[in-house]
Amino acid sequence: MSTNTDTSTTTTTTSTTSTGGDPDGFDPDGDDFDFDGSSIKRKHQLGTIFLGLCFAATMVGIVALVALLADVLLEARGWLTLEFLTYPPSQIAENYVPSNYGELSTGPGGMYPMIIGSIYLIILTAIFTLFLGVGAAIYLEEYAPDSGLTRFIEANISNLAGVPSIVYGLLGLAVFVRAMQTGASLIAGALTLTLLILPIVIVQSQESLRAVPDSMRQASYGTGATKWQTIRNVVLPEAVPGIMTGIILSLSRAIGETAPILMVGAATTMFTPPDLTDPTGSFGAMPMQIYEWAKMPEAEFQHVAAAGIVVLLTILLLMNAIAILIRNKYDKRS
Amino acid sequence: MSTEPIDLSRNGNDVGTIGDRLARYIFFGCAAVTIATTLAIVLVLVNGATDFFSTVSLTEFFTGTDWSPRAADNPSFGVLPLVWGTLMITVGSALIAIPIGTLTAIYLSEYASSRVRRVVKPTLEILAGIPTIVYGFFALSFITPILQQIYPGTGTFNAAAGAIVVGVMIIPMVSSISEDAMSSVPDSLRNAAYGLGATKLEVSTQVVLPASLSGILAAYVLAISRAIGETMAVTLAAGALAQVTMNPFAEIQTMTAYMVEIGTGDASVGSIGYQSLFAIGLTLFVMTFLMNVLSMWIRSRYREEYQ
Numbered sequence: 001m002s003t004n005t006d007t008s009t010t011t012t013t014t015s016t017t018s019t020g021g022d023p024d025g026f027d028p029d030g031d032d033f034d035f036d037g038s039s040i041k042r043k044h045q046l047g048t049i050f051l052g053l054c055f056a057a058t059m060v061g062i063v064a065l066v067a068l069l070a071d072v073l074l075e076a077r078g079w080l081t082l083e084f085l086t087y088p089p090s091q092i093a094e095n096y097v098p099s100n101y102g103e104l105s106t107g108p109g110g111m112y113p114m115i116i117g118s119i120y121l122i123i124l125t126a127i128f129t130l131f132l133g134v135g136a137a138i139y140l141e142e143y144a145p146d147s148g149l150t151r152f153i154e155a156n157i158s159n160l161a162g163v164p165s166i167v168y169g170l171l172g173l174a175v176f177v178r179a180m181q182t183g184a185s186l187i188a189g190a191l192t193l194t195l196l197i198l199p200i201v202i203v204q205s206q207e208s209l210r211a212v213p214d215s216m217r218q219a220s221y222g223t224g225a226t227k228w229q230t231i232r233n234v235v236l237p238e239a240v241p242g243i244m245t246g247i248i249l250s251l252s253r254a255i256g257e258t259a260p261i262l263m264v265g266a267a268t269t270m271f272t273p274p275d276l277t278d279p280t281g282s283f284g285a286m287p288m289q290i291y292e293w294a295k296m297p298e299a300e301f302q303h304v305a306a307a308g309i310v311v312l313l314t315i316l317l318l319m320n321a322i323a324i325l326i327r328n329k330y331d332k333r334s
Numbered sequence: 335m336s337t338e339p340i341d342l343s344r345n346g347n348d349v350g351t352i353g354d355r356l357a358r359y360i361f362f363g364c365a366a367v368t369i370a371t372t373l374a375i376v377l378v379l380v381n382g383a384t385d386f387f388s389t390v391s392l393t394e395f396f397t398g399t400d401w402s403p404r405a406a407d408n409p410s411f412g413v414l415p416l417v418w419g420t421l422m423i424t425v426g427s428a429l430i431a432i433p434i435g436t437l438t439a440i441y442l443s444e445y446a447s448s449r450v451r452r453v454v455k456p457t458l459e460i461l462a463g464i465p466t467i468v469y470g471f472f473a474l475s476f477i478t479p480i481l482q483q484i485y486p487g488t489g490t491f492n493a494a495a496g497a498i499v500v501g502v503m504i505i506p507m508v509s510s511i512s513e514d515a516m517s518s519v520p521d522s523l524r525n526a527a528y529g530l531g532a533t534k535l536e537v538s539t540q541v542v543l544p545a546s547l548s549g550i551l552a553a554y555v556l557a558i559s560r561a562i563g564e565t566m567a568v569t570l571a572a573g574a575l576a577q578v579t580m581n582p583f584a585e586i587q588t589m590t591a592y593m594v595e596i597g598t599g600d601a602s603v604g605s606i607g608y609q610s611l612f613a614i615g616l617t618l619f620v621m622t623f624l625m626n627v628l629s630m631w632i633r634s635r636y637r638e639e640y641q
Contacts (some may be wrong), residue, residue, distance in 0.1 A: 006612070024620075031390075041534050043524055043536075044537070046535055047533050047534055047535040050535045050538070050539075051441075051445055051534075051535075052640075053437055054438070054440050054441035054444075054445060055445075056437075056460075057433070057434045057435075057437030057438045057441065058437070058438045058441045058442065058454060060434050060438075060505070061434065061438060061458045061461060061502070061505045061506065061509070062454070062457060062458065064461065064502045065457065065458075065460060065461055066507075067476065068464070068468070068469075068476075068502075070473055071475060071476040072468065072471070072472070080438050085410055087413070131364070132364050132367055134364075135360060135361045135363070135365070136361070136364040136365040136367065136368060138361045138364075138554065139358075139361035139362050139364060140365055141364040143358050143361055143362070144365070153365055153366075153368060153369060155370070155630070156368055156369055156372055157368050157629075158626075158630070159372070159623065159626050160368060160371060160372060160629070162556065162559055162560075162620060162622055162623075162626040162629075163375065163563075163623075164562070164563025164564075164590065164618060164619075164622055165494045165565065166563065166565045166590050166593050166594070166615070167375060167563070167615055167618060167619050168375075168396075169593075169597065169617045169623075170378065170379065170382075170593070170611060170612065171371070171375050171378055171612075173597075174378040174382065174612075175374055175378060176526055178603065184434075194356045195371050198367070198368065198371070199368065201361070202365075202368070207616075222369065222601070226351070226353045226354045226355060227357075227358075228353060228357040229354075231357075240621065253462070253463065256464075256465025256466075256468075257465070258465070258467045258565070258566045258592065259466075259565040259566055259590070259593075261598050262594060262598060265595045265597075270475070287465055287467045287566075290467050290468075291470075291566060291569075291570070294467070294470060294471045294474060294570055295431065295570060299349030302474075303474055305471055306471065306475070309467075309468050309471060312465065312468070313468070313602075314466070316463070316464075316465075321553075322465070329588075333568075
């Protein structure tokens with residue numbers, strides 16, 4: 001098309017001066033005018049092919065998700081028993097086979113201590129992130145002046161969100177486990193996970209605080225309330241649903257993290273659950289145990305790992321459901 | 335009396351009890367924790383790496399092509415095989431996630447009805463919420479057996495399976511952020527193009543794509559940064575054999591996988607293995623930090639502002 005344009009321009013300007021010489025070189029009598037619609041048809045075909053490509057690409061992600069879930073569920077089928085949830089792990093593959101349960105002298109193999117360990121880990125992480133995350137968000141949204149320091153803090157937070165989780169693990173290992181001498185403990189794991197999810201919690205809490213209309217703050221000030229009274233009695237109650245949703249979603253990321261607790265030194269074959277009253281004791285957690293099972297060469301352990309994954313994903317699903325419920329409940333009210 | 339307008343935003347800032355002022359300091363303390371975290375990360379990594387580099391020269395570390403820290407008589411610390419492993423996973427996963435993620439974003443932003451978008455977008459984001467250890471298991475139990483049928487020489491641990499699962503994992507990062515950028519392109523631009531007789535394909539690729547390029551590029555960089563730091567999936571899928579190879583079906587080791595290897599074995603404090611963790615960690619941190627800064631820079635430098 002473009003090569004034709006030059007020649008047609010010259011012919012148009014020389015022959016029909018009455019039209020004033022179209023600068024685009026459009027020539028109604030020329031060959032490049034599409035009478036039979038073939039070029040439009042070609043464009044339509046290209047458009048359809050492109051749409052097909054886009055749709056196929058979208059399906060790749062969905063198919064991958066379905067394949068992943070189906071793979072895990074099929075591998076776990078028949079291996080996820082009540083005993084699996086209530087007994088400690090075993091290093092012998094046969095102990096996990098449900099048909100063997102009756103003949104075992106040691107009792108069936110399971111992941112009970114790791115389930116409890118993960119729950120404790122998340123409870124402690126929740127407490128730390130609630131204070132630090134919401135506190136930092138309140139400072140940045142309600143108190144912080146528009147200064148260089150504030151901008152630096154915010155840029156720093158968005159950079160922290162991009163630091164690989166295993167680097168947080170190294171941080172936890174060097175600072176909590178070694179320097180503060182907490183050992184490979186529940187508290188070291190929880191603090192490491194707290195630092196890991198803190199940037200996400202802060203950003204999401206900030207958004208919830210920002211969504212509280214300024215008119216409510218002004219109304220509170222108008223009644224003579226101080227800044228802290230306003231935050232405590234007006235802003236926070238309004239922002240709590242959004243903050244809770246953000247925290248629960250972040251915690252559901254934390255509960256599946258393996259690399260940080262691995263670096264901190266989570267135990268793999270724990271026979272008793274950690275003691276919440278003694279947070280300096282050693283601990284096991286679900287993803288760590290799943291990793292241990294998944295890298296075992298015996299075929300049985302593949303199924304055991306899959307059963308563990310189903311338990312982990314179920315807990316994740318529950319946490320997400322709670323977050324969505326909270327969001328929907330408070331969305332309707334407004 | 336002053337005629338200046340009252341600055342309502344400062345209301346309550348100056349008045350109040352001790353408790354009020356205390357609250358401000360406590361909240362500032364919480365925000366300061368994030369700065370302390372960054373400082374601590376840098377200090378810990380630099381400190382550990384300094385110990386490491388007092389034994390191993392910088393030249394050997396950054397130019398050596400042999401990574402065998404366990405060799406009893408003559409351990410060798412050339413980081414290149416590990417960087418190569420990370421690079422293979424990163425490039426492979428980017429080759430998967432960037433085209434698929436971008437086309438997905440175009441579909442969701444330009445073609446899909448809002449009902450489809452409301453279902454598909456969160457569904458894809460589930461992919462980003464699945465723990466990475468699960469992707470590692472998926473690679474071992476599903477992807478690798480398929481690869482072994484296609485190419486029988488595929489090892490139990492291989493770079494291709496790792497790249498595929500990491501690619502799938504970062505698809506939602508590319509698609510969601512790109513879709514947000516495309517959706518923020520004002521309809522007036524699209525309508526102007528339609529008015530000129532452009533087809534939907536032309537509008538998508540020649541109007542929307544260039545207009546949202548900064549957001550899309552930022553998404554690519556973030557996704558690549560995520561792939562560099564990805565740990566558990568590549569540890570399980572790609573293995574623990576540090577080597578420079580062009581064969582995607584061979585076992586490799588990434589920087590992160592090496593850290594896991596040392597982290598699970600009990601490397602005693604002060605040993606060269608323990609110190610090497612921090613040298614590798616610092617290399618990893620610098621790489622992802624540069625990617626994150628690049629992403630922020632692209633966004634601020636090339637941002638198109640629309641009313």
